Amino acid sequence: MLDSTTMLSMCDPVHFVLIKTDTSSETTLVSSYFLDWRRVLSSPSSKTCFAVELMGVGSECKVPAGVLTVSLELYPPLPETLNSDIISTQKSLERRRTAEKERLFLVYAKQWWREFLEIRPSHQSKLVKIFAQDENGVNRVACSYVRVVRASRLLESPRQAARFVSLLAHERVPVVGGGAKQEQWCSLMAFLCRGKGDCEDHATLLCSLLLGFGLDAYVCVGTKAKGVPHTWVLTRGTDGSITFWESLTAHRYLHRAIDPDAPPLSPQPKPSSPYRTVGCVFNQHSFLANCQPSDAVELCVFDFQNPSRWKAMSEEALKSVCAPGSTASLPPVPPLCAPSLDPVAASNQLELEMRYLVSEHRKDLDLATVWDDHLSYLLSSALSAYEMERCTGVSCGNEEFQDAVRRAVPDGHTFKGFPIHFLHRNARRAFATCLRSSFCEEVVSCRGDHVRLAVRVRVFVYPENACAVWLMFACKYRSVL
Numbered sequence: 141m142l143d144s145t146t147m148l149s150m151c152d153p154v155h156f157v158l159i160k161t162d163t164s165s166e167t168t169l170v171s172s173y174f175l176d177w178r179r180v181l182s183s184p185s186s187k188t189c190f191a192v193e194l195m196g197v198g199s200e201c202k203v204p205a206g207v208l209t210v211s212l213e214l215y216p217p218l219p220e221t222l223n224s225d226i227i228s229t230q231k232s233l234e235r236r237r238t239a240e241k242e243r244l245f246l247v248y249a250k251q252w253w254r255e256f257l258e259i260r261p262s263h264q265s266k267l268v269k270i271f272a273q274d275e276n277g278v279n280r281v282a283c284s285y286v287r288v289v290r291a292s293r294l295l296e297s298p299r300q301a302a303r304f305v306s307l308l309a310h311e312r313v314p315v316v317g318g319g320a321k322q323e324q325w326c327s328l329m330a331f332l333c334r335g336k337g338d339c340e341d342h343a344t345l346l347c348s349l350l351l352g353f354g355l356d357a358y359v360c361v362g363t364k365a366k367g368v369p370h371t372w373v374l375t376r377g378t379d380g381s382i383t384f385w386e387s388l389t390a391h392r393y394l395h396r397a398i399d400p401d402a403p404p405l406s407p408q409p410k411p412s413s414p415y416r417t418v419g420c421v422f423n424q425h426s427f428l429a430n431c432q433p434s435d436a437v438e439l440c441v442f443d444f445q446n447p448s449r450w451k452a453m454s455e456e457a458l459k460s461v462c463a464p465g466s467t468a469s470l471p472p473v474p475p476l477c478a479p480s481l482d483p484v485a486a487s488n489q490l491e492l493e494m495r496y497l498v499s500e501h502r503k504d505l506d507l508a509t510v511w512d513d514h515l516s517y518l519l520s521s522a523l524s525a526y527e528m529e530r531c532t533g534v535s536c537g538n539e540e541f542q543d544a545v546r547r548a549v550p551d552g553h554t555f556k557g558f559p560i561h562f563l564h565r566n567a568r569r570a571f572a573t574c575l576r577s578s579f580c581e582e583v584v585s586c587r588g589d590h591v592r593l594a595v596r597v598r599v600f601v602y603p604e605n606a607c608a609v610w611l612m613f614a615c616k617y618r619s620v621l
Contacts, residue, residue: 144181144222148230152471153177157333158194158205164566169197169334171205172275172327174471176231177212182224186214198313198324201277245281245461248454256451259431267369267419268429269361270453272325272340280470284462285325285340286359286424287473289348294476294603299390301349303531306390307606308345309336309563328473332604342387343371347423348473350375350385358426360384362418362437374421374442382442384413390530398438411438424462427453476603483601486565491516491597493567494611498584498595501575505585512592515614518544519557519596523610526559527600530608549616553590557614558583565599565609580613588617 153174160168171194180188189211196203249270257263271279295301308331313324326334328348331341343359350357356376364370373385374395382395393413417435421428421444428450432440444450499509521544525537549555558580562570574580586593593615600608 144218144220147218148178148181148222148227150178151234155327155329155471156194156208157330158208159333164569165564167334167336169275169326169330171195172197172330173208175210178227178231179224180212180214181218181222182227183212184221186217186221188212195276197275197330198277201275241460245457248457252451252453256429256431259451260433263429263431266430266435267361267363267417269420269422270427273323274470275324275326275330280325281427281458281461282325282359282361283422283424283427283458284470285327285344286351286422287328287348287470288351288424289328289345289473289476290352291349291476291603294478295349298350298353298355299392299533300531301353302346302385302387302390302392303608304602304606305342305346305349305387307563307602307608308332308342308604310339310342310388311336312338327470329471332476335604335606339388340371343373346385346387347373351423358421358423358428360415360418360421362435363416364414365416367416370415372415376442376444384415386414392533395437395440395442397441413437421450425455425458427458477605479601479603479605481599481601481605481607483599486599486601486607487597490565490567490570490599490609490611491595494571494595494597497567497571498593498613501571501584507585507587508591510592512594512616515545515548515592515594515616516596518548519594519612519614520598522557522559523596523598523612526561526610527598527608553616553618554588555614555616556583556586557612559610559612562609562611563607565607570609570611574611574613583613583615586615586617588619591615591617 154177156171156173156175157169158171158173160170162168173192173194175192179190180186189209191207191209194205194208195201196205253270256268269282272282272285274280291301295304324338325344326337326341328345331337331345347357347359350373358374360372360374362370373387375383375385377383384393384395385391386393395413415437418430418437418440419435420430426444428444430440430449431451432449441449444452495511502509518541521537522541525535525541528537529535545555558574558577560574560577560580562573564570575584593613595614596612598610600610602608
């Protein structure tokens with residue numbers, strides 16, 4: 141066991157994240173608190189109890205959210221405790237050291253920015269995001285939001301990691317009043333606990349996971365259509381290939397730059413991605429600003445070793461404030477949690493609820509409801525193929541599904557199916573969304589001779605209980621028209 145002096149040098153805090161979940165399973169981030177646990181080193185029997193005041197987040201970061209009583213105990217107890225003055229002195233030294241590192245980095249960042257503007261005055265308008273505010277309103281270097289995250293056996297491939305991140309809901313930070321978008325980048329811990337966040341949160345998590353899979357990954361800050369600010373991920377292959385990853389959808393785009401100096405009639409690659417401009421890229425130890433004549437993505441060459449195209453920050457300067465274990469950086473990210481949800485039970489429950497809602501809907505239309513359990517079962521293979529395609533980008537199994545449906549639908553009968561995808565398991569909310577589609581309404585409210593209905597639900601569970609819910613309504617009938 142470590143002795144008390146060694147433990148005193150461990151400056152990583154305990155990160156508390158307070159989440160509120162309402163009756164419709166919607167989550168809200170209430171507070172995020174970093175607790176320095178080392179006061180227990182001076183407590184008799186290595187036990188202590190105290191209260192901390194939790195503050196709100198974002199625009200409410202200076203508003204108290206409540207008081208939390210914390211009980212700490214070291215096990216096994218330390219053979220000897222430290223004097224509280226020693227602990228206070230250590231914390232004071234760390235604060236001064238951190239403040240000096242941050243001051244020196246700020247001086248360096250200002251000088252770096254002046255040099256960047258001297259290259260071209262137009263660089264003033266580029267999206268070069270050196271600092272970003274976290275959920276507590278603290279300005280942090282953008283690189284500190286990225287960590288190398290290994291998913292153990294919970295995620296098997298980079299593409300599955302991209303699918304997992306895309307299942308975390310996209311929600312912009314709420315703004316009180318009008319004006320521009322409220323800026324708030326969440327720490328990875330707060331984002332995972334909340335289960336939803338803005339594009340910056342998705343991009344930093346996906347970049348962290350791709351780094352864990354051994355890829356050369358970077359977060360890109362730029363714009364998409366109509367000049368809307370956006371954040372996505374880029375990976376560089378050993379062959380120089382550049383791939384963009386959209387963290388909100390798990391879509392991938394191979395980037396091929398247009399050569400502006402090519403002859404007018406020479407063939408040029410067509411832009412394949414939705415991104416328009418890129419101002420900077422960064423990961424856990426690198427920060428590079430785009431200093432090419434144009435920041436248009438279609439013209440960008442992502443040769444980060446070329447200083448005439450990309451201006452890099454000193455890795456040593458970044459390391460002083462972003463390296464894991466430094467007091468100025470965010471604490472280490474805890475491992476991803478294995479799903480606790482039983483996908484079979486969740487699928488069965490949601491399917492039963494859907495059957496009830498369809499029956500009630502048809503009853504209101506004075507229509508009888510007869511379920512075809514065999515047809516419902518056949519829909520499983522289609523739902524499984526849809527999820528596999530989202531994960532891998534490869535479509536498979538469709539031929540078998542079509543053949544099975546042809547065998548299950550008698551001659552003279554018509555088959556109709558309506559698949560849809562959700563990120564939640566609220567049956568009423570999902571059914572209301574489905575009915576907004578005229579095609580789904582046509583299937584659910586099917587009229588004809590010998591009408592048989594089918595519904596199948598598949599819940600695919602990922603780490604942190606992120607869910608991909610696939611639902612398919614189907615009917616077969618003999619038309620009387």
